[in-house]
Amino acid sequence: MAAMTPELWKRAKELLAAAQELETRDRESFVDEACQDDVALREEVAELLEYEEPGVGILDIGLGLLRPPESREDGGLDDSGAGSLSALHEGQRVGPYEVERVLAEGGMGTVALAVREDDFSKQVALKLIKPEKLSEDLLRRFQMERQILASLAHPNIAVIHDGGTTEDGLPYFAMEYVEGVPIDRYCDAGRLSIRWRLELFLKVCSAVEVAHHNLVVHRDLKPGNILVTAAGVPKLIDFGIAKPLGAELAAKSLATAPGTTPMTVKYASPEQVRGKQINTATDIYSLGVLLFELLTGEAPYPLDSSSVIELARVICEEEPQKPSSAIRHRQETHSADSADARQTAATPSRNRRGESRTSDTRRISRRLAGDLDSIVLKALRKDRRNRYSSVEQFSEDIRRHLAGLPVIAREGTFVYRAGKYLRRNRRWLATASFLLLVVLASAMMKIRADRQIERVKLDNLRAENQANMLSGLLKNLFIKAFNPDEAQGGSLTASEVLDRGRELITADLEGEPELLAMQLEAMGMVYEELGRYDRARPLLADSLRLRRRFYNGDHPLLARGLNNMAACFYRAGDDRRAEILYREALWMRRRLGQEDIDLAKPMSNLATILMNLGKYEEAEEEYRRVLESRERVYGCESTDVATSLFSLGTLFYVRGDFEAAEAPLRKALGIRSQAFGPEHTKVASARSTLGRILHAQGRLEEAEEHFAAVPELLRKRLGEDHIQVAFTKRDLAALRLDQGDPAAAELLLAPALRVFRQTKPEGSWVIADAESLLGACLTTTGRYEEAEALLHRSYRILREQRSERAIYTRKALSRLHELYAAWHEREAPGDLPPNEPITGS
Amino acid sequence: MPPTSSEVSRLLDAWSNGDTKALDQLMPLVADELRVIARRLFKTESAGHTLQPTALVNEAYIKLRGQRKVQWNSRAEFFGVAANMIRHILVDYARHRQAKKRGGDVLKIPLDEVFALPEEQDAGVIALDEALKDLAMLDPRQSRIVELRIFGGLKFQEIAELEKIGRTTVWREWKTALPWLRRELSRSSACRG
Structure with missing residues (x-):
């Protein structure tokens, strides 16, 4: 650019500026047109436009260091307005005050130390909105803070004096000037003992309590907002993002969109970083982080990532370490690296020798272990329902600890510990054990609910005793099971847990048949949930036997026992036993006054069993009863109705009534698409079944349309190896075969079959059905010997498991006939039943 | 010989009233003050903290002006001076360090370490300085805007008031200067091989 001149x-600059305003794709034509035949100009502008994007040079990277701290990445016009100093500068007069110096600059305002003009000895903290940040929303927040502070009178909350508007029309208020240091620095500088720290923290709690009583959530509790005066009084100073809880106020005044809430990530609760509803539990969480820090000098999680997303993930997912281990950990890291400037009571003087430091750390770690660990962790629970229910409860627990009384936080910690232990051990056993916990918990809840009914019969006191005994038992069991110290080798399997449980139960519950039955039932359900039907069955059977003996005649608990037993057989695939028990359970429950709608689930299961057994007429009757009751109670468009329609359509399909099957399936698909949106797995399964029905009707193209919509959707949702994805591959394979493309069919079938073999037990009819299809492919491509073995085996299995009349069995049979029709060297065995045409009913 | 507040104030006022000589006297005073403040800031802040010109200049300004009430104009002008000074300090230091690395002792400017950018940026700082000088040949005001923005940490509004032009103009000048500077910088680094 030797020829570059100012002119x-x-x-060039003008054109460049104009071009920068345009979309990238329009720029070239614009420059061409604007420059006409001025080649030099055009080249210049075109070249400069190539340097439009920030690069890696000093201008964009190195000098990032020198950019003003608030400048936006794009340096846009929104980075505007007067400099921060223009909001407040020393000597400036604000109302009756004169600014001495700026104390802090927050997101929305500036805080300055000021004195009254008429009384220089009276210092106040003056808070002003930054003019460049002025917006309606900010103004509202600012006024709200003023109101909130005015409404909160507490020795540990900064007092508000007055407020008004500056000459420039900016609102301000004057509050008590707290000459103090952030609470964490105060504790460290004074090397306060744990007890002192707790006392100080309790005062903070009492301030937050008052705020909560006034329906104000602080939302930004952190050391910087809690100053401790020279007299040792902590004061809450900043309610800048506080939020009133009153519904009418909140709705009007604080439409804080998720993600826009200013907060300090380190102290933010999971619900805050997720942008969810905030309530007092949010402050409890932040107080938990604060207490953690005051006790250990460490954060509950390593929050050293600069990525906000990563920080949010850690806060929402990672379990905090125990304060007592944080101390030990801190000791380890810091003995290697003594450059850290921070000191806490927990880490004694750096000048001392290593040994004494180690022993001090051990001492403090021991001091924190137990109560304080539990208290802090309870405040830090991810699910706010599991935190302290109020700040009072939180501080009460600390007081109890200080008084040497048992603390609330340690009640029920076994479940939490168990959960944590499980999360650490990500083996399937751990998952299974976790399931076990969940199931046991829900079983407990069910038991309690039923107990309400029981109260009529049972003496109240006795019921209470039993419930206590029961929870004591469970607790005992889990403490033993999940305490890593007691579990040999550190890993206790779910089965071991249950085995121990059984021993404990039978020993402890001698002479309490009702309770014993419940316990056995709960454990049986756990095994069932784990898929261990072999183990579930004897437990459920024992439970049922006890109940049969204990209750004469109909009883809800006996009915439930029957139902559970039936469900267990059903899930284990023992349809015949399941049918008998379901029928008994249903009869009893009807006699006890339950309606069809209450029994929809077991009735549907019974219907499915009847279908599997080939009792199609009874199955249809049962399905229809459920459908009718659901239509009556939930309305014709409800998803429960869709489920019934889906079942009914499937039944028609299975019995070969393809015309009748279509309508209910289409209706089910419609309801589900409406209710769940087009991408839901339930929509996908309805589509698959509809596709199968159309395929069976010979409408191959329509079937393909439905099949085509499914796999992508499911793969996205469930992953490549999910059984539902495998089903769609199987369906498409069947279609390809009928379209005359056995090679494509085989390609689709192979991965599906692999999934079936992995997920279903050997001899399952699902595998047999797929193998029969594979056999048909082999027949078509002339590999008769292989086909023969496969087809015979699958036919046998299907006939055993799905009745002669089921579509699958009939298909398997006809495929055998097709094989022998194609294979001239071999005759069909004499005992092979004759082929039945499948189309039509 | 620390400057007294009143002396600085007088010079600032004189300068804002059009006395350009006042600036020459002002510069070294302010530069000294900046160094003192920067050194202190670096002692209190944790190591590895980078220099924030805004904070630095704020401090210097408050210190130099004492308790006197000031008007916006001279304050902005003060920032303008400071930006220019910070640029010189950074560039001089970078040159000095580069020269030293080559074994020469061309320059013997006693500079405070605190002003230094990381050493690997020396070449970049010098190149940027050169590019700004080239830009000043074509458009002095534009070059000045970039200087205020980069070395002074001024916001667009502040630059607008200082240069007595519209904020949109500042914005446009800045936006068009960036590609130009990027190109110059990429050329200079290409030349160095």
């Missing part, structure tokens, strides 16, 4: 640059 040329001026023109």
Whole structure:
């Protein structure tokens, strides 16, 4: 650019600026047109436009260091307004005050130390909105803070004096000037003992309590907002993002969109970083982080990532370490690296020798272990329902600890510990054990609910005793099971847990048949949930036997026992036993006054069993009863109705009534699409079944349309190896075969079959059905010997498991006939039943 | 010989009233003050903290002006001076360090370490300085805007008031200067091989 002159640059600059305003794709034509035949100018502008994007040079990277701290990445016009100093500068007069110096600059305002003009000895903290940040929303927040502070009178909350508007029309208020240091620095500088720290923290709690009583959530509790005066009084100073809880106030005044809430990530609760509803539990969480820090000098999680997303993930997912281990950990890291400037009571003087430091750390770690660990962790629970229910409860627990009384936080910690232990051990056993916990918990809940009914019969006191005994038992069991110290080798399997449980139960519950039955039932359900039907069955059977003996005649608990037993057989695939028990359970429950709608689930299961057994007429009757009751109670468009329609359509399909099957399936698909949106797995399964029905009707193209919509959707949702994805591959394979493309069919079938073999037990009819299809492919491509073995085996299995009349069995049979029709060297065995045409009913 | 507040104030006022010589006297005073403040800031802040010109200049300004009430104009002008000074300090230091690395002792400017950018940026700082000088040949005001923005940490509004032009103009000048500077910088680094 030797020829560059100020004149040329001026023109180039103008064009460049104009081009920068345009979309990238329009720029070239614009420059071409604007420059006409001025080649030099055009080249210049075109070249400069190539340097439009920030690069890696000093201008964009190195000098990032020198950019003003608030500047936006794009340096846009929104980075505007007067400098921060223009909001407040020393000597400036604000109302009756004169600014001495700026104390802090927050997101929305500036805080300055000021004195009253008429009384220089009276210092106040003056808070002003930054003019460049002025917006309606900010103004509202600012006024709200003023109101909130005015409404909160407490020795540990800064007092508000007055407020008004500056000459420039900016609102301000004056509050008590707290000459103090952030609470964490105060504790460290004074090397306060744990007890002192707790006392100080309790005062903070009492301030937050008052705020909560006034329906104000602080939302930004952190050391910087809690100053401790020289007299040792902590004061809450900043309610800048506080939120009133009153519904009418909140709705009007704080439409804080998720993600826009200013907060300090380190102290933010999971619900805050997720942008969810905030309540007092949010402050409890932040107080938990604060207490953690005051006790250990460490954060509950390593929050050293600079990525906000990563920080949010850690806060929402990672379990905090125990304060007592944080101390030990801190000791380890810091003995290697003594450059850390922070000191806490927990880490004694750096000048001392290593040994004494180690022993001090051990001492403090021991001091924190137990109560304080539990208290802090309870405040830090991810699910706010599991935190302290109020700040009072939180501080009460600390007081109890200080008084040497048992603390609330340690009640029920076994479940939490168990959960944590499980999360650490990500083996399937751990998952299974976790399931076990969940199931046991829900079983407990069910038991309690039923107990309400029981109260009529049972003496109240006795019921209470039993419930206590029961929870004591469970607790005992889990403490033993999940305490890593007691579990040999550190890993206790779910089965071991249950085995121990059984021993404990039978020993402890001698002479309490009702309770014993419940316990056995709960454990049986756990095994069932784990898929261990072999183990579930004897437990459920024992439970049922006890109940049969204990209750004469109909009883809800006996009915439930029957139902559970039936469900267990059903899930284990023992349809015949399941049918008998379901029928008994249903009869009893009807006699006890339950309606069809209450029994929809077991009735549907019974219907499915009847279908599997080939009792199609009874199955249809049962399905229809459920459908009718659901239509009556939930309305014709409800998803429960869709489920019934889906079942009914499937039944028609299975019995070969393809015309009748279509309508209910289409209706089910419609309801589900409406209710769940087009991408839901339930929509996908309805589509698959509808596709199968259309395929069976010979409408191959329509079937393909439905099949085509499914796999992508499911793969996205469930992953490649999910059984539902495998089903769609199987369906498409069947279609390809009928379209005359056995090679494509085989390609689709192979991965599906692999999934079936992995997920279903050997001899399952699902595998047999797929193998029969594979056999058909082999027949078509002339590999008769292989086909024969496969087809015979699958036919046998299907006939055993799905009745002669089921579509699957009939298909398997006809495929055998097709094989022998194609295979001239071999005759069909004499005992092979004759082929039945499948189309039509 | 620390400057007294009143002396600085007088010079600032004189300068804002059009006395350009006042600036020459002002510069070294302010530069000294900046160094003192920067050194202190670096002692209190944790190591590895980078220099924030805004904070630095704020401090210097408050210190130099004492308790006197000031108007916006001279304050902005003060920032303008400071930006220019910070640029010189950074560039001089970078040159000095580069020269030293080559074994020469061309320059013997006693500079405070605190002003230094990381050493690997020396070449970049010098190149940027050169590019700004080239830009000043074509458009002095534009070059000045970039200087205020980069070395002074001024916001667009502040630059607008200082240069007595519209904020949109500042914005446009800045936006068009960036590609130009990027190109110059990429050329200079290409030349160095």
